[in-house]
Amino acid sequence: MYFFILHLSSFILFPMPPSFFHHLHPPTIPTAQARWRHTLAAGGTAIFLMLILGVTGILEMFYYAPNPAEAALSVQTITYHVPFGGFIRNLHYWAAQALIVVSAVHFLRVIFTAAYGHPRRFNYLLGLALFVVSIMLDFTGYILRWDVDICWPLTTGTNLLKTIPVIGDFLYRIAVGGNEVCETALLRFYTWHIFGLTILVVILGVWHAFRVRRDGGIAVPPPQLRADVTRIPRDELVRREVLTMFIVSIGLILLSIFVPAPIAAAMSVSIRESVTESVDVRAPWFFLWVQQMLKWGDPFIFGVLIPSIILALLALIPYIFPQPNEAEIGSWFPKSNRLAQIIVAIIGTIIIILTFINR
Amino acid sequence: MTNLSRRDFLKLVRDGFLVLSGALALGGVLRFLDFQPNPAQKTQFDLGSATNYPIGSRTALSEIPALLIHAESGFSALSLVCTHLGCNLGEDESGFACPCHSSHFDAEGKVTHGPAAKPLSPLRIEISEDNRVILHTS
Numbered sequence: 001m002y003f004f005i006l007h008l009s010s011f012i013l014f015p016m017p018p019s020f021f022h023h024l025h026p027p028t029i030p031t032a033q034a035r036w037r038h039t040l041a042a043g044g045t046a047i048f049l050m051l052i053l054g055v056t057g058i059l060e061m062f063y064y065a066p067n068p069a070e071a072a073l074s075v076q077t078i079t080y081h082v083p084f085g086g087f088i089r090n091l092h093y094w095a096a097q098a099l100i101v102v103s104a105v106h107f108l109r110v111i112f113t114a115a116y117g118h119p120r121r122f123n124y125l126l127g128l129a130l131f132v133v134s135i136m137l138d139f140t141g142y143i144l145r146w147d148v149d150i151c152w153p154l155t156t157g158t159n160l161l162k163t164i165p166v167i168g169d170f171l172y173r174i175a176v177g178g179n180e181v182c183e184t185a186l187l188r189f190y191t192w193h194i195f196g197l198t199i200l201v202v203i204l205g206v207w208h209a210f211r212v213r214r215d216g217g218i219a220v221p222p223p224q225l226r227a228d229v230t231r232i233p234r235d236e237l238v239r240r241e242v243l244t245m246f247i248v249s250i251g252l253i254l255l256s257i258f259v260p261a262p263i264a265a266a267m268s269v270s271i272r273e274s275v276t277e278s279v280d281v282r283a284p285w286f287f288l289w290v291q292q293m294l295k296w297g298d299p300f301i302f303g304v305l306i307p308s309i310i311l312a313l314l315a316l317i318p319y320i321f322p323q324p325n326e327a328e329i330g331s332w333f334p335k336s337n338r339l340a341q342i343i344v345a346i347i348g349t350i351i352i353i354l355t356f357i358n359r
Numbered sequence: 360m361t362n363l364s365r366r367d368f369l370k371l372v373r374d375g376f377l378v379l380s381g382a383l384a385l386g387g388v389l390r391f392l393d394f395q396p397n398p399a400q401k402t403q404f405d406l407g408s409a410t411n412y413p414i415g416s417r418t419a420l421s422e423i424p425a426l427l428i429h430a431e432s433g434f435s436a437l438s439l440v441c442t443h444l445g446c447n448l449g450e451d452e453s454g455f456a457c458p459c460h461s462s463h464f465d466a467e468g469k470v471t472h473g474p475a476a477k478p479l480s481p482l483r484i485e486i487s488e489d490n491r492v493i494l495h496t497s
Contacts, residue, residue, distance in 0.1 A: 152459050156444040170393070178395045281446070281458040295460040297474045299444050 025238060026217055028231035033218045033330045034240070038113065041244045042106035043212075048245050049099045050205060052252065056092035057194065064144070066190035071146035072266030079263055086260065093261030094252050096138050100286050103131045111317070111344045114324030114334045115219035121318040123211040128315055130204045133197055135286060140193035142284045146186055147264040149280040153287070155181055156294070163300035218330065225327040282358070289354035310347055317344070406492040409434070417466075419450055425482055425494060426455075436482040436494055437468045443475040455479070 032038065063082060065074040078085040107127065110116050116124040139157070143150050158181055161172045177184030212218070223229060264280065283291040293302040321340045328334030333341065363371075404423055412418060412434070418427040424439035424447050439448045439455060446459040454465040463472035468479030483495040 152446045155446060156459055159445045170389075173395065174389070174392045177392075184395075291460065294444065295474055298476070299474070302474075303444075 021238065022234060025234040026213065028233055029217055029237060030220050030226070030228070030330075031230040031232050032226070032228045033220050034232050034237060036240070036244075038330070038332075039218070040105055040109050041240075042102050042109055044241055044244060045102045045248055046099060046106060047205070047209070048248055049095045049102060050201065052095040053092060053099065054198075056088050056095065057198075059088050060092060061194065064190075066144070066187055068146065068186050068267075071144065071186055075145055075147070075263060076266070079260075087256055090256035090259070090261050091252055092141075094255045094259075096141060097285075098248075098252070099134055100138055103134055107131060108344065108348065112341055113219065113332055114329050114337060116318045116340075117219075117323045117329065118318070119215045120211075120219060123208060123215055124318050125315060126204055126208045126211060128311075130201065130208055132311065133200050133204065137193060137197045137201065138286060139284060140189045140197065143189045144186070144193060145263065146267055148267050149262065149264040151267065152281050153283045154185070156283075156291075157287075158185070160299055160303045164304055165300075220330045221327050285355070288358040289351045292354040292358040313343070314347075402495060402497040404494045404496070406494055409486055409490045409492050412492065420494075421447070423494065423496065424448070425496070427484075427492070427494070434484040434486065434492060436484050438480045438482055438496070440480075441475055442470075442477040442479060448479075 060078060063074055063078045063085070065071060075089070078089050080086065082088075110124065110127070143154055158172060158176050161175055162168045164171060175185075175188065177188045220226065282288065290303055290307060293306060296302055317340050321337055323337070324334055325336035328336050404420075406412075406420070406427065412427060412429045414429050414431060416427075416429050419425075419439065420427060421439075426437045426439055428435045428437070440446075441448055441457040441459065441462055443457065443460055443462050446457050448455040448457050448464065450456075454463060454471065455468075456463050457475065460474050461472065462470065462475035464475070464479055465471050468481070470476065470478055485493040485495065487493055
């Protein structure tokens with residue numbers, strides 16, 4: 001990671017002949033839309049966090065043992081015995097949490113700057129799929145701790161699958177690898193986490209980035225409607241990217257030094273036998289809003305149906321609502337298509353409120 | 360359909376075979392993932408001699424989890440798995456509370472507070488010939 005930053009930082013210090021890194025960037029991009037206050041640097045930061053997750057994840061794999069008897073102990077080994085192990089695990093943890101937040105910010109930026117319209121509609125769906133897969137990666141990674149605190153989120157999360165009519169039991173068996181959350185579930189979650197979902201994120205992520213270029217770069221009005229027609233060269237773009245990576249790295253390093261990732265006592269082989277009064281029953285933070293809704297009644301309606309409807313509604317925004325006005329593309333809070341902005345703001349507010357009222 | 364050319368017909372057949380082979384492969388993968396290697400969950404628990412549980416006793420067995428009740432009328436048992444989403448219940452003054460989504464059941468297993476909709480399931484108790492209590496969870 002350090003060498004990566006060093007290499008990129010040489011862009012700032014020395015002029016370089018065109019290289020692969022140049023090739024990843026367009027020669028110039030519009031000044032107005034390249035500003036931090038426009039992009040919030042969210043998409044680029046998400047890519048950077050994924051790179052950190054990949055590197056730290058591979059390092060963790062050298063010690064992690066994906067079987068129920070050893071999993072939690074191997075996490076303890078990484079955290080407390082391996083030199084820099086705790087730091088690397090904390091980096092992995094904090095990068096993963098930051099990825100969810102940054103992806104949500106990126107999503108809100110796209111909605112509130114009307115960047116989702118034609119021809120970017122398909123890329124909007126790719127981005128939404130990336131967000132969902134990232135959340136699944138966060139949840140499966142959390143389960144890999146296999147300590148007593150993951151007991152009930154794993155039990156309720158997988159039991160939710162059973163509530164789906166017709167295919168529920170089948171989905172449960174596929175997810176868990178048996179009829180009870182027991183030994184096989186860990187290996188399945190591990191395989192999904194390090195390979196199945198990761199390869200999906202790589203494919204979707206590369207596709208998403210490729211489509212940004214393919215769809216004409218960052219969303220801007222057509223040239224004749226622009227107030228500011230100036231452009232910045234790619235060296236300037238790379239300089240900003242490197243600066244962002246530098247700031248994000250400092251933030252992650254500070255967090256990883258001072259705030260350790262959660263860890264609890266190891267779970268014995270059977271989930272039910274190892275649960276005591278002191279166990280944390282709260283869902284991971286990004287699912288607290290679902291846990292709060294589940295207190296209201298039918299698990300299928302509140303745990304499966306409503307989250308699916310919200311996701312479907314978000315996916316349909318570029319397709320069912322009127323297209324944003326061309327002159328307003330790429331500016332904050334455009335007057336056209338207010339309805340989409342209001343709906344997203346309401347859904348976002350409700351999710352945040354539910355998260356905070358959950359105990 | 361009458362003017363379907365030979366070329367179009369062959370394309371249709373080709374596409375049909377592609378879809379069919381894709382569906383077969385998907386079905387195979389799903390069946391592959393549906394294998395259950397571990398032995399079936401234990402459903403029968405020997406709770407020891409019946410004399411260990413005097414009349415009027417209520418014994419919480421957290422490893423099953425279940426509540427064994429010995430009343431005048433004989434032995435009975437309740438599952439202590441929440442009927443909402445399967446967390447283990449904890450005992451309190453007025454019955455059983457679920458830590459996950461705040462469901463509450465009274466001492467007889469009836470729902471006193473949602474989100475759970477169904478009462479706690481009764482479990483079958485069998486007294487063996489040598490007076491041991493056997494609990495069946497299914």
